[in-house]
Amino acid sequence: MTSLPNRRLLRSVGVSVGAFVLFGTITGLLPNPIYVRMVERTPADYLFLVATAAFAGAFVYQRSLADEPIGDRFAAGGIVGGFLAFGCPICNVALLALFSSSALMTHFDPLRPLLGAVSVVFFAGLLYYQRRRCEVC
Numbered sequence: 001m002t003s004l005p006n007r008r009l010l011r012s013v014g015v016s017v018g019a020f021v022l023f024g025t026i027t028g029l030l031p032n033p034i035y036v037r038m039v040e041r042t043p044a045d046y047l048f049l050v051a052t053a054a055f056a057g058a059f060v061y062q063r064s065l066a067d068e069p070i071g072d073r074f075a076a077g078g079i080v081g082g083f084l085a086f087g088c089p090i091c092n093v094a095l096l097a098l099f100s101s102s103a104l105m106t107h108f109d110p111l112r113p114l115l116g117a118v119s120v121v122f123f124a125g126l127l128y129y130q131r132r133r134c135e136v137c
Helices: 003-026 043-065 072-086 093-098 101-133
Strands: none
Touching: 003 043, 003 072, 043 072, 043 101, 072 101, 093 101
């Protein structure tokens, strides 16, 4: 019985570290030879990367404790919002296909910190709501 909480904790830490490394690598926040970031890195980018990875791990941990897990779609939305907040706007193929690079830099780039803040509040609200519904949490 004592190994079960340790497995949950290890899984959630693994999700956090995995999300940090994966998202940091594919957005160029963690320098690597595979990807070159086109937009300058800011402290806010690193803040939102860490917050998104931490909230993803916390969600996985809380979800494993709940009898009836909820919020998977909301968590996915929080992760996508966080990714868009710290990702390079002109390197994102989906955004670039929808909009021009000049439109992204003019209109979307200034909104990235706001998107990151909304994502963090969204994730924190989800974790709070999930915790209120779970007796074990």
